[in-house]
Amino acid sequence: MNVPYLDLPAQIRSIRPALDAAIARTLDTCSFCLGPDVVQFEKAFAAYVGSKHCIGFNSGTSALHVAMRILDIGPGDEVITTPFTFIATSWAIDYVGAKPVYVDIDEQTMNLDVRLLEKAITIRTKAVMPVHLFGHPFDVDPVLEICRRHGLPLVEDAAQAHGATYKGKTVGAFGVMSGFSFYPGKNLGACGEGGALLTDRSDFAKRAASLREHGSSVRYFHDEVGYNYRMEGIQGAVLNVKLPHMGEWTARRRAIAHRYHALLAGTPLVLPREAPNCESVFHLYVARHPKRDQLKEFLQAKGIGTALHYPKTLHLQKCFEKLGYKAGDFPVSERAADGCISLPVFPQMTDEQVDYVAAMICEFKGW
Numbered sequence: 001m002n003v004p005y006l007d008l009p010a011q012i013r014s015i016r017p018a019l020d021a022a023i024a025r026t027l028d029t030c031s032f033c034l035g036p037d038v039v040q041f042e043k044a045f046a047a048y049v050g051s052k053h054c055i056g057f058n059s060g061t062s063a064l065h066v067a068m069r070i071l072d073i074g075p076g077d078e079v080i081t082t083p084f085t086f087i088a089t090s091w092a093i094d095y096v097g098a099k100p101v102y103v104d105i106d107e108q109t110m111n112l113d114v115r116l117l118e119k120a121i122t123i124r125t126k127a128v129m130p131v132h133l134f135g136h137p138f139d140v141d142p143v144l145e146i147c148r149r150h151g152l153p154l155v156e157d158a159a160q161a162h163g164a165t166y167k168g169k170t171v172g173a174f175g176v177m178s179g180f181s182f183y184p185g186k187n188l189g190a191c192g193e194g195g196a197l198l199t200d201r202s203d204f205a206k207r208a209a210s211l212r213e214h215g216s217s218v219r220y221f222h223d224e225v226g227y228n229y230r231m232e233g234i235q236g237a238v239l240n241v242k243l244p245h246m247g248e249w250t251a252r253r254r255a256i257a258h259r260y261h262a263l264l265a266g267t268p269l270v271l272p273r274e275a276p277n278c279e280s281v282f283h284l285y286v287a288r289h290p291k292r293d294q295l296k297e298f299l300q301a302k303g304i305g306t307a308l309h310y311p312k313t314l315h316l317q318k319c320f321e322k323l324g325y326k327a328g329d330f331p332v333s334e335r336a337a338d339g340c341i342s343l344p345v346f347p348q349m350t351d352e353q354v355d356y357v358a359a360m361i362c363e364f365k366g367w
């Protein structure tokens with residue numbers, strides 16, 4: 001049997017006629033940059049998250065960058081985040097000239113360890129931006145409580161967590177702003193790049209709309225330095241087709257994760273578990289073991305694709321040498337980077353495929 005790490009063609013096949021029709025309509029109207037499809041998607045996605053405003057972007061990175069601009073964060077400022085995530089969270093901070101300040105992660109959820117948060121706050125801290133990593137919510141309430149106590153805005157990086165819930169409420173509506181990504185491999189993916197900024201504040205929404213469009217709300221009049229960060233019309237059309245499937249796709253991801261959990265419970269792998277009050281959307285199914293390289297190779301030989309998220313923590317990346325961190329500064333993150341292995345999880349995956357992956361892991365003797 002063959003189990004690809006991600007079978008995007010299978011997802012596209014499952015909705016192909018609707019995608020073809022939606023893209024054809026955009027070709028007919030030629031509304032390629034923003035336009036009615038994007039507006040329709042913004043309304044629908046805001047409702048999906050439970051936020052007042054959604055502003056469509058050309059990527060999740062752009063949305064997070066603009067969130068930093070809206071908070072007027074700049075040189076000399078610090079923003080707290082974690083070193084165990086995709087690097088884009090830190091790009092947003094670096095792009096405005098501010099410094100990412102890292103806090104280590106919780107051993108179980110691999111999200112920001114709330115117990116370490118307060119110690120990282122300084123006079124220069126301007127915001128806290130944790131990540132709902134792998135689709136699992138970070139511990140929102142204690143983070144919000146600390147933010148409130150210090151008068152700091154919370155920005156959620158929800159790029160991997162479309163539809164995840166914390167205490168029954170969808171993530172992305174807890175902070176003053178949140179950023180989502182619609183990169184093709186994300187739980188909700190465009191046919192190309194895409195992202196969104198969500199907020200309840202209409203002043204932030206207005207500024208986000210202006211910053212994504214050359215710092216302009218009236219054409220050819222520019223209030224501040226902006227960007228070309230618009231969402232493409234075709235991506236809006238594609239996302240409108242895909243959004244209604246999210247309930248079914250997320251349920252399937254969760255079922256696959258629970259099936260893995262039952263089948264792999266007896267193995268030496270450390271399995272991802274949901275924290276109380278949290279429903280993960282399992283963007284990724286990341287297990288951990290020190291022998292993951294050997295396991296990865298073994299599974300490869302059995303026709304099973306796996307991936308590493310993420311093999312190198314951000315504080316040890318070459319580009320962030322300037323931050324002055326060193327190996328050993330964030331031991332839980334570093335251990336996670338050394339031990340992580342992502343198993344296939346995508347909505348079109350069959351039970352037979354899940355069973356095969358689990359059976360092959362049980363066959364591995366190199367622990």
Ligand SMILES: *Cc1c(COP(=O)(O)O)cnc(C)c1O
Binds near residue numbers: 062088180
């Ligand atoms: C994907 C991702 C982003 C960036 O999104 P893009 O749309 O690829 O720019 C930001 N943060 C996290 C955690 C991500 O996984």
